Amino acid sequence: MLDRNGQRLLTAAFGLVLLAIPFVVHDSYYLHLFVVAAIFVIVAVGLDLIVGYVGQLSLAHAAFFGLGAYISALLSLRLQWSMWIGLPAAALFTGLVAFLLGLVILRTRGHRFIIITVAFAELMKLVATNWVDVTRGFMGLPGLKIPNLYVPGIGAVDISSKERFYYVVLAAAVIAFLLCRTMVRSSIGRAFVLVRENEGLAESLGISAFRYCMIAFVVGAALAGGAGSLYAHYVGFVSPDLFNFSYVTIMLIMVILGGKGTLIGPALGAVIFTFLPELLREASHWRMIIFALILIVTTLFMPRGIIFPLLEHVVPKRWRARHVDAS
């Protein structure tokens, strides 16, 4: 592993690259992808807490994303609350819903848990589609805008261009990542891993699996909700399609293929799997078939995901088992 200075250098270099992107990339389309990728980084690291660290396969994550998007959209359109309030509101509300859901389902394990998360997601989709008076159902909620940023001294700054909004989502992604990383490196994180590896042992040590699963679940959901809010305002439009199963699949692919339980892996997975589908745009159905095959093969033969084994191949001696928790 690189020593501390080496690490700092690498992080700084990486950070500079990220900051420089809007200056280097001028193609509006690719900038768009960078923005979306950053939003999905938030989703992916949150999901990694649940799937990678605590080890629960939740298929409800896209529902939390969509829920955050809808809450933010409704607050914006009905109450004229700007995104700056809508975002934390969406995150909090989603976290609350996750908490309530968790109370009901986090005591189950195994297949039942997975299926309940699916049922919940479908329920969200049904509500979004049928509660037409509030959500306008299939017609969706259009007309969302990115608000101005009020900087003391300068006044209102328009951040709605792709270049500028990129910095906003980049900051959000970094914050989300650091939040997760802090949690994971603390005693909470250790508890997560213990619950995942040996629930019985954890319980006997007084570590409540329920409690830690709940923490991961709520935090992950809140992050997804916040990301949903950003996405809604950026895209300008919200519809029940956000609850399609395909979103869950892509999120899982990002986390699993990126390397669950590593945070960095899913973050990189989010970027890769935002760009990859678009680059394969022409292929349409082939694209999903390829992804499905990748998912199956990776799950069967590469439990640590694709990224790390690949990197290790490329950089063998330097990459020591820092990520012991992976898999």
Place this chain on the structure above:
Amino acid sequence: MRAQTLFRIVVAHFAISWFALAGAQEPVRIGVVQPLTGPVAYDGNIYVNTVKMIVDGMNAKGGVLGRPIQLVIEDGACNPAQSVNAAEKLVVRDKVVALLGAFCSTSTAATMEVAKKYKVPLITGISTAAQLTEQGNPYFFRAVATTPMLGDAFGGALPTAVKAKRFAFLVLNDDWGRSMVASYPKAIQKAGGEIVATEYFLQSELQFLSHITKIKASNPDAIILAANTQQAVGLTKQIRELGITVPLIGEGSWTSDSYLKLAGPTSEGVYGLVEYLYTIKSPINDAFVKDFRAKLNENPSKFAGAAHNAINIVVDAIKRAGTTDPEKIREALKTTDYNGIVGNIKFDDKNQAYGQTVYLGLVKNGVPEVVTTAQIAKP
């Protein structure tokens, strides 16, 4: 042949063709966002194939402004988010000068914003939900009558035409269906009819037994529907299977060849509220129908008619503008005075078409005959 010689020949070929291309004319790119997949894929593909057929004909005659027309087609899937993405790509990457789309009213509503953002005109020949032209978007043009216009045109005639007093609605739960429910009752009630039930179904449904049973319970004399081919067929069959024999009156693809073929004998006696029927008798339409049958092997449905109008109006505007500047094209569109397969089309200040004829059709022996027509007055 030695590899080196072959290589030199290939390089020479490329060099020559590169020069040739550089000298060739830059095509006029027109973007098309239509559902190529999804619940209305069938009709979406008909639209796209019609546009392609017409553009091929135009290019054979030299294209427009002396340049070939190039269609760039993207799949909107009748899904607002996807339609928006498709439109963005067409405008930003493909640099189209005008857009045709996006079929479903809800998708068109979302795509309109893209048109406005990038200042590229968008024309729809299909989306009929009323509020699309009420939003004051100067880049959106609607080349077809709205649902309320159809309602005003024929609503009053329905009670007499189908000999019914009690009407039930069985419509798609989106901008289109809801627009129907909001606008038709007035004219129907004025003519002495009443509305006894309203049921909404989703785009994804294929089995309507519960909805139909509920409608049956209200005992209607006629059912008014809004659906496109895939669902229209299922609805027709299942309604008859549940023993309901009253007349069906539909907005959507209830007279198209695909519907007639798939619904078979159950389509007999179905009424269609349409903006085009292939049985219209006029020189322009006769030529179109002949061409269509030869190239696409079926009779043109209202979606083909819509495509015919849309692409012709856009190309006409480009001609009159004399340039491919989207802003000038937009201005030329506003002064459209076009004569096509359904008569004369002009746009009012809200870019809503008026002046064309609309039709109430009835399926008799597998052929949609015209029962009565109306002309859309200036709103």
Place this chain on the structure above:
Amino acid sequence: MVILGQHLFNGLLIGCAYALIAIGLTMIFGVMNIANFAHGEFYMLGGFVAYYLVSLVGFNYFLALPTAVVLVVVLAIILQHSIFRRLRDAPLMTTTLVTIGLSIFLEHSALMLWGPQPQSIPNPFPTKPLSFFGIYTTPLYIFSMAVTAALIVVGHLLIRRTRMGKAMRATFQNKEASALVGIRIDRIYMYTFAFGAALAAAAGAVLGGFIPVEPTAGGIITLKAFIVVILGGLGSFVGAIVGGILLGIAEALGAGYMPAGWKDAIGFFAVILVLLLRPEGLFKRA
């Protein structure tokens, strides 16, 4: 009153299909300990293969149905042999992700091969509705219900009376012990998976006459099947039957007396309720 009867009949028709599909899923659960997210795709494939056999190849309708089932079973066996055999003792997350991947693979392959257009299987039944006591149905609906009911009975007999069925139940109850007494677990897995796929495919083929099959149908079918399995109890054959019929009727009644779009929510609410009050489901593992 008649309308209520009609709703009940509609519900029973759909409910029998739910039951048939759920039986296979619950057996796969119980014996192989796999949550088969690709189950709905077997339903879809059954329908599509039957459709193409009739419309393209020109098979007789009544011959096409079982042929379609056989073809889907062959596919299931191939899948079992190549993929699921490796997953015999794999953790839950692994098997679930694999079945999810499989589901996507099958769905999009179908989309690519056959396009998105829903298709009704052409059938020789007259379309004129029949009515009894004011309730309307067609010969096709009656045929569908009869076949699904018959298949449920056949499935029951297979499990209860045959040696294979007994071996399945033994594996279900205690895998190690069964292996010890010489039951070939790999064989049992194959039969169970094939059995499940067969029932789902049969349901798809039979219903495809009046509910058009489309490549994306698998997803919602899998979901409904899971709901029934949870309601009835993981691994309970009887639970799958009772749960399926109850769900079908509940949905039809729900759709009949409240805005129909919400009818799918009934299943989800029922699942949450069951989870709160009686997590093992209505029936214990059979």
